[in-house]
Amino acid sequence: MENIMLDVRDVYKSFGGLYALNGASLRVKKGSLSLLIGPNGSGKTTLINTVTGVYKPEAGKIIFEGRDITGLKPHVIYKLGLVRTWQIPQPFYSMTVLENLLVSEKSKKGDGLLSALLRSRWIDREMELTQKAFDILKLLKLDHLWDRRASELSGGQMKLLETGRALMSGAKMILMDEPAAGLNPVLAHEVFSHLRNVCKSIGITLMIVEHRLDIAIPYVDHVYAMHLGKVIAEGEPQEVLTNSLVVESYLGG
Ligand SMILES: Nc1ncnc2c1ncn2[C@@H]1O[C@H](COP(=O)(O)OP(=O)(O)OP(=O)(O)O)[C@@H](O)[C@H]1O
Ligand SMILES: [Mg+2]
Known part of the structure; x- marks a missing residue:
């Protein structure tokens, strides 16, 4: 239990009667670099938003470093060190x-x-x-x-x-929704490689959403796969990618 950074337990969140999160659960180990995958609309962004307090879950619990953060305001969660990248103010270009x-x-x-x-x-x-x-x-x-x-x-x-x-800013865990979006494969590899370097050298916990699995997989320790608002598989990258439920979820759209 000690080394669990984030524990999401059976979380529900709906929009207009449709459940974007339909009993989503996952546990993230401290210091890990994990990848959150799933077809379009499977609930990845909603999960990130719910965990960081942008949305209040309708049911379920979210535990960060052993503390119940369910329903806390985004800035409170941010101060506790659970950060999603777009919460960080825009860079000052000048x-x-x-x-x-x-x-x-x-x-x-x-x-x-x-x-x-x-x-x-x-x-x-x-x-x-x-x-x-x-x-x-x-x-x-x-x-x-x-x-x-x-x-x-x-x-x-x-x-x-x-x-x-x-x-x-003192983040302990960073959630990144497609940090390499819009980058060509060479640059995307560079971003992932640097992120892994950071994760492993300072022990920060990173969870990343990325659709280009061929680019992201070599850098991650663990993969969580979502479908229809639930985490349907997790484990080592190759294990998850060959899981028949995961393969079907992509084929079925
Ligand atoms: N603010 C919102 N209002 C209404 N419906 C929403 C809202 N946000 C998400 N949804 C719906 O919830 C479901 C999950 O969406 P979400 O954005 O979490 O998926 P995703 O896995 O991040 O998809 P993608 O890979 O395309 O980014 C979708 O059916 C989407 O239409
Ligand atoms: Mg998304």
């Missing part, structure tokens, strides 16, 4: 890559009046944050771009910057 990371941290904690008055403590804190930001940029292989404006980044680099900002 700021540099490094500055974008620094403001992500500040925007979360705010600067206390006392520490602002104690200049030496303030400088220590600034140095610590800059170091932390550089460590994150290095992991994402963005460190050589630290003084570039965000507006100059490529699509793939922008996605990685978004992840860097989530990490800087």
